[in-house]
Amino acid sequence: MALESPITYKGYFSEQDCSVAAFLSLITEPTLISDLRFAAKIEFNIPIYDAQDVKSVLGSSSRQDLLAEWAHVLSERSGIVVLKQAMIDLDAVDEATAVFNNIIKEEQSTTSGGDHFGERGANDRIWNSLQKLCLRNPSLFARYFSSPSIAAISEAWLGPWSQMTAQVNLVRPGGKPQTCHRDYHLGFMPPEQVKRFPSKAHLYSGALTLQGAIAHCNMPIESGPTKLLPNSQRFAPGYIAAQMPDFRKIFEENFVQTTLEKGDALFFSPALFHAAGENRSTDIDRMVNLLQVSSAMGRSLERIDRRAMVSALFPALKKLNLPQEHLTSVISAAAEGYPFPTNLDTDPPIGGLASETQAELLARGLAEDLSIGEFERALHENFRRR
Ligand SMILES: [Fe+2]
Known part of the structure; x- marks a missing residue:
């Protein structure tokens, strides 16, 4: 076995692979409306889709073309899709807000409610809001999750079968911002663990989940909607870079935020650099229900005890x-x-x-x-x- 070899390949990523110049050139690349068939407009490099357009396309023979466009945007372009008024039943959103506020009150005295990327105590969290809403009010749950566009974009990213999980994040006036991060899977790990996974795993980690957020109220910029860095999901060693000071500085200098209205949904690649914003409003309790739709495929063949x-x-x-x-x-x-x-x-x-x-x-x-x-x-x- 030759220990010294002229063959070079990238088996593992390290800090040395994180080129600031390459990252800066990537994040300035525009997504053009002329390259998309179904988007209504592009704001801050984010394609925005209108509910009525989406509804008619989903019911037409172009359905799969729209799904393919979403997958293309999420992986090859900006990495972010906004679905305006994705929630078809805004009363269900309001009723769910009331249920979630009750759960938050009940849990304040009983659970830790820790948040992995935010300052403890600044935010309120409901873990597993999916099961909690379903068991408290199944018919409300059904109305809430009945929007075809949410299932459609999940299908676009993951195929016909997937697994939904959700958590509520409530950031009150004065609530501090999160730090820049990527999401589940590798985004939850510190650099020394991230580096033990082969570079292939860095590429598929982001493909295994679709990250989403449903707005439960109108969110002007001062209320701190999610800070997003378009194209950053395409930076291959990004699970390491997102935790490096130089790249966090670039994130803070270049992120974009888009205002959301109640019932809008934001979907993005879990590999995108992002962070919840600071709530600088005096009177907006910014509530989002965060969704992760996970691939059906990250499972073993047999059930083992x-x-x-x-x-x-x-x-x-x-x-x-x-x-x-x-x-x-x-x-x-x-x-x-x-x-x-x-x-x-x-x-x-x-x-x-x-x-x-x-x-x-x-x-x-x-x-x-x-x-x-x-x-x-x-x-x-x-x-x-x-
Ligand atoms: Fe996140």
Whole structure:
């Protein structure tokens, strides 16, 4: 095996791959209205689609052309799509706002409500607003999620099957801005974890989810609608760059914000550099319901009871006393190595991937020589939290 080779390829990204000049040239590239068939207009490099146009195209033989245009904009152009009045039932939006405000009041006394990218206490969060709204008021949930354009843009990005999750973010007057970031998956990880994923994973991470936001009120700029950096989703080493001071400075100097009206929906690539804005208004409680639509494909073929496997393996591994490298192989074959999906009420990922995975717990249990009883209690706690 030749250790020195003339062959070069990019297996992993690092800070050295993050060229400021390349990024600056990328983010100034315009998206042209003449290149799009269905957009009503472009503002701040963001294509804006009108609900009536979308409705008629979705009911026509051009449906798939519109879906293809959305996918093109999200991946190859600005990375952002605004659907004006995507919510067809504005009364349902208002009624959902009331339900969400009640949930926020109830949860203020009971849960942590941590926000991974915002200052704690400045924002109100409802984790899993999807299930909470559905179980409290199923008919309201049905009216709320009945808008065909939301299903259509999800299909455009992910195909016919997908998995919806949602969280409410409420930023009150004086609420501080978030820091620049990318989103789930790699966007939730600190640089040292991001760099352990091969460059291919950096490219598909953004393809696995569509990020969306439904406006629950009118959002003028002073209320702090999401700050967005068009085209930034196309910067390949962006999961590293989004956490570097130079690139955060570029984000703050170049972001755009678009006003939204109640019932508008904003969709963007999770690889886009973005951040919730500062609410400088005196009287606007800025509420958005954040959506992530996840690919049906990021799943294993078989359903495995990994908790039972880990429980059975722990005593065996204690006796075997394998060398570390062999142990790592066993753990990766048996235990759940990823902290998601989880229950964000009981397991909030404040500051990134905060909670211990089953794989990390198994490794720690062996390293610290926990007793079988101690390990079983920790495993139970790990399961309960999720
Ligand atoms: Fe985000």
